Amino acid sequence: MSKRLIVRWFLVIAVLVLSGCSSAAPAAPAAGEKVTIRLWSHQNSAFNKVNQELIDGFMKENPDITVKYETFPYDQFIETLQTSMPAGTEADVIEMFGSWVCNYADGARLADMPADVMSYKEAQEIFYQAPLDGYYCNGNLYGLPNEFNLEYGGALVSPALYEKAGIPFPPAYTDYNTLISDAKKMTVLDGDTMTTAGFHFVGGDTLGFILLSGILEQGGTYFAEDGKHFNFESPESLNVIRTLTRYAQEDKVIDATLFSGDNGLPNAFFNGNVGIGYIGSWAAGVGKVDFPDFKFDYVMLPPMFGTEPKFVADAGWGKVVSKNTKHSEASWKLVKYMTAERANALKFNQISGTIPAMKSIVEQPDEILAVQPWIKPTFALLKHGAYLGNVTDRDQLFYEIIAKNLTDALTGAVTPEQAAAAIQKQANEMVDSKSK
Template sequence: MQRKIFALLLVLALLAAACGAPATAPGGASEGKITLRLWSHQNPSFIQANEAVIARFMEANPDIEVKYEQFEYDQFIQALQTSMQAGTEADVIEMFGTWVCSYARGGRLAETPLDVISYAEAQELFFEAPLNGYYCDGKLYGLPNEFNLEVGGALVNPALFEGKGVPYPPVWDTMDTLREQASRLSEFDGDTMVRAGFHFIGGDGLPFLLLEGILEQGGSYFAEDGKHFTFDTPEAIATIQLLMDMVQKDKLVDPVLFNGESNPPYDGFFAGVVAASFIGSWAAGQGLVNYPDFKFDYVNTPVLFGSERRYAADSGWGKVVSANSKHQEAAWKLVRFMTVEQENAITFNGVTGTIPALKALVENPQPVLEKAPWIEPTFKLLPYGHYIGDLTDRDKLFYEIIYPAILQALQGSMTAEQAAQTIHVQANEMVDAAQ
């Protein structure tokens, strides 16, 4: 309750300050400078990267001052929702790409001017998955900084592999190989699992595995209208059954003791109770900061079905411009500077440890890899990612519908068919409620 009250007071203070400020530049800047406000969430590495690029921008553009403000994640979301209704948000906003279209369709975001960059030009520069989160109804509304990838990789603990005589570094060319080796890494005290061989049961992990399995079998999770879902399909059922077999037959992980709430993949791994954790490469960067003495690697995992990887990816963090900004030209100059210019993109991806959205940084990777070498295993996966699409409410679909249904199946209280049907019904109820 105290947190909610604090967040409300913060938003009210923010609105009051914004409403009291003049709309034009001379009142908010010294010596006739244009003043731009930029908002982001409070991620230390993101702040460090943004501050470095902003300083570079202001040096190159002495007539523009950038005031950079950050908010704790939950408060950031509240501030966006409240301020955009009132028209008091910052000029430039660091926004998660999968959120962009909902704000754009509400008239809150400015369309990217063609003299800044066209969608066709952006397609040449950026990977499809991160870019297309910013492309809504045939219009471009900003540019990405990162490729948000949650599939295709795992944290691995070399000491635990070597202690069990399991080949290291692992070469998991097929799921059969992964399952056989990971089962040897699980440890028990009687019937109680004390170490998971391969932990994949997370709030992001299960949904992304479900979508990947559907796509790799040639299916689709969208209905023909592009809004509703088809989760009661043979492809979805087969994917859920595969995950159930990894738990119930192979004993790779105990879904009661290891899940998104108890020993989640990141925390469990760095607590030493997980030998390998299926998780995005961001976890490696975060682990190096939080656990500098912990010896680990980040390696590729195999496709779930067939031989060709196909997966859905969120559109990651990037920059957009408010439709209410009085300084559109300057704001878009800042957005392009922070996303398209390679030197600045290297700074952002290198400092944050995120995967580049720019193709050129993967084609010539050394400058980024010098700063963030753990992201290299992801590079071979990037061309095969497709934007996840308009999920109506991504977080609700992932965390309140897909994750709990599959978790129940893994724990034995649902069949694969029942879990798929539950997801199908609840996901479509969500869409209907939003229309």
């Protein structure tokens, strides 16, 4: 009796396991048969919306290719990439951030682009150099960009708060003195609790870009002489950190303790608690999709230092193909369709509110400006962009090292000098730990 029950138990489990297997077994590709490829991206309402639309268009044009679009929350996206890559289960096409690409390419996780899809030379004709550079490593091209990442030089502004403070809207700033004085008027304190921040610039991306671009604006560089390590204790770097600290500590236009985390940019802005929010124009795209009733504008700001705008471009989101794909041809077809066909690239920028990586969209800007008028002033900036360069681990440098230590200076927990020293030490340790 007991034996029979045990046998039965085994049978049940065997059946369960087998049924699981059969449902998971991937369909073997056969000639002329429909192929299914997968596209992965992180979750972002505007990006997800336009990607899905482009995929639908692609499938209509290519009835023999089915594209499955799968999305993950940002953290799980990175985590899933790293779990799935050793197993070879990642998607065929992956939406990656340009400055991650070389990291994955160096690890032999990405396929280099076949020359018949597009050569580097052809790509240079079509795309701006700064975003394209993120996809070009060791003499190979690993994908194509959808956007020109620009976190510099522009800000969301809130008409309601300008009106409340009696300042004319929209503002046209030519120097930071006026901006800070407006910001002071819009800042609201309740006791020592800041309920409205006049000028919000505390964010993982924003702080990094202000620091790096600020150094360039003053004619400095953030790389050490070997071009691999960093120098964040230069006079230029210290000047940026001191200036930002002054805005927070003396002018009190932002409280970095309160306006962080869930209350960071752009959340705090779209909740109506920020007058001027220093952030890339993509935030305007998110705002249009997620907060359709919220009134705002996006304006250009003068250089924070010096007179000439100069900025660091961090490539931008684009599409790459996994080395493990079994459908190389279809995958590259999709990449090309989504990034290099003008109408589609345009649609991507129109809906996501990102700045085009494709030159011809900027050169004939009517279509993009009809939908995203505020990005017009950024076009004049594009020529001032320099690619970030190989900063080893971009996310770690920006989020864990620069943003954290700068925030400590902004809250007064450390002095600007201490923050600069900490950034310097930690950034160089990161380089050393990853180049064993």
